[in-house]
Amino acid sequence: MAQRRGIDAARRKFGFYENGLAADYPLQRVEMDEWQVDICSLFNESGALDGLSHEDRAKFEVGRRWIYAAVDCATRVVLGFRIVANPNADDAIRTLHLVTQDKTPIAEAAGCQSSWHQCGGIGVLVTDQGSAFASDRFRSAVVDLGTTYEAPPAGVPKLRGRIERLFRTFGQQLAPMLIGRTFSNPTQRGDYPSEHWAALTDDELAQILTLFIVDVYHNTPHSGLKGETPANAWKRLSAEQGVTPPPDANHRRAIFGIPLDRKLDRHGIRAFGINYTCPQMQEALLRGASGKLPIRVDPEDLTHVSVCIGHEWFSAAAVSRSVWGLSLGEWLEIARNLRLRFREEATLSEGIIREARKKIREIDARARQLRKVQPHHFTAEALDKYEKQLFTGLRIGPEGSAASGDLERPVGRKRPGPDDLLADVIETDKPLPEYRVGGTDSESNDEDGEDWTFDD
The missing domain is CATH 3.30.420.10 (Ribonuclease H-like superfamily/Ribonuclease H)
Known part of the structure; x- marks a missing residue:
């Protein structure tokens, strides 16, 4: 032989x-x-x-x-x-x-x-x-x-x-x-x-x-x-x-998640138009951390992402609950549809997102599960491309924002800038008084009539 x-x-x-x-x-x-x-x-x-x-x-x-x-x-x-x-x-x-x-x-x-x-x-x-x-x-x-x-x-x-x-x-x-x-x-x-x-x-x-x-x-x-x-x-x-328990969600995400890099700022980190935060990120920002942080994304669930701070991975939650439980494929479809519907608006209403996700889940639930064992999958390069094309300037806003269907803004209301945290949510009932540096103002809260100083 x-x-x-x-x-x-x-x-x-x-x-x-x-x-x-x-x-x-x-x-x-x-x-x-x-x-x-x-x-x-x-x-x-x-x-x-x-x-x-x-x-x-x-x-x-x-x-x-x-x-x-x-x-x-x-x-x-x-x-x-x-x-x-x-x-x-x-x-x-x-x-x-x-x-x-x-x-x-x-x-x-x-x-x-x-x-x-x-x-x-x-x-x-x-x-x-x-x-x-x-x-x-x-x-x-x-x-x-x-x-x-x-x-x-x-x-x-x-x-x-x-x-x-x-x-x-x-x-x-x-x-x-x-x-x-x-x-x-x-x-x-x-x-x-x-x-x-x-x-x-x-x-x-x-x-x-x-x-x-x-x-x-x-x-x-x-x-x-x-x-x-x-x-x-x-x-x-x-x-x-007995059976050895599987690693927890954060551990699995850090190992198997799609690797990306995102900048840390006062919003936390923003990925696909979604803000994520956790206590460890807030502490790192207070201590002067800056630049981009490595993150891992689970394409099956956008509720959390894993963020590497120092040499340890932490779980950061999505600030908006409207995306909790959504897969990346579902969120891409929602964002694409809403972009077509509200082409000139950069802020999306949570109510619209909930309505859209309900419809998509009914249609896509079976196929989404079977995709886990099929050749199609997301890559880090493809996700960066999607984000540049689809999520530029995208944020999730509350009910009553322009994305809720009312495209007519109230008089005097400006489009929120990319760094205006909650600018489309918090409004004052009346105009704030104007203050002049080094001068006096009749509407000033200074009862003694003295000018405000830097120490004050």
Whole structure:
């Protein structure tokens, strides 16, 4: 065998069967890898192709997507997956982020009957020697999570047997149910026209994979668990041994958030037209801090951002509650619509924002969850571009501002400048008296008639 097919083939054929390294409780050991899906699909979203015939769909770009997946070694539960165009460090990090999150909203968006609540802190993470996993960004994220990282030697797949077995399950059990399958090798494929029969889009592929993992794979007896299902194994071992809790929201945001830099001033920091503040930022400003601060943004929730002051990350909350719970995609859509409606106004009404976000949430809730496992994502460069184009001069104002629909300003009311804090909110009932430096004024509050001095 070594002479005919090589040392690696001989080692695989004659090596003794092993069950891999032992894991006694959930998330003690997690294996992660990349895999090119055995399905030819359309590189597009279904919404853009609805109503088209099979022949018309086939005219779009066709190919095979990659996926990143992470599996728990003790229970065989899939802790997260992500469909990507090509393997890269950023998507590997986003898959790692899913491991620390409750993914039930994703399962519900895909129509699953079971929950996908399995998540937590990782003890040991095992990957291969791929370039994405070898990158400094990926390994820094692993270290920041407090996780031990292992990369076994290349060419020994049995050291990562669980994740390899998971991909084989996808190829043997899921792929045969789908049109456009590519088979595992050219001999098995024969003359089957995989590219011609490609019909699934990215969001359809994401929904199918989620349904298979959550409702089929997690509830199917597993030979490696002596007939127990992965879902029941997680339930039993988590009750007996416990699960390491995932990092808190601020910690996750500091590790996985989109990196940006924003200037600190008396408003706090402003990102996407939203002011953020926290006690630590106020203290830093009082002590003379200036310039730009590193921040991290979670594109799924704009309620808070993480701000680095000194060498520590702090959570800063949005001053306006109207954006609490909004995703970045929802806020971009709201801002774009309101810009079109009130083209000349720079201050937006909180009431209008609440109304718009309600409509968008009703339309976009399902698709927004499934996007977490699809190739589309925001980058720091794209966000800087959006902010320059869309959020220049944008602030959130209260009810009764010009953005509430009343474009006629009261007489004498000027447009607030970019640094006029609450200038569009605080008004006096009558004009303030005028004071002259070094002179007297009949309306002065100085009862003794003496001029005010600097000491006064």
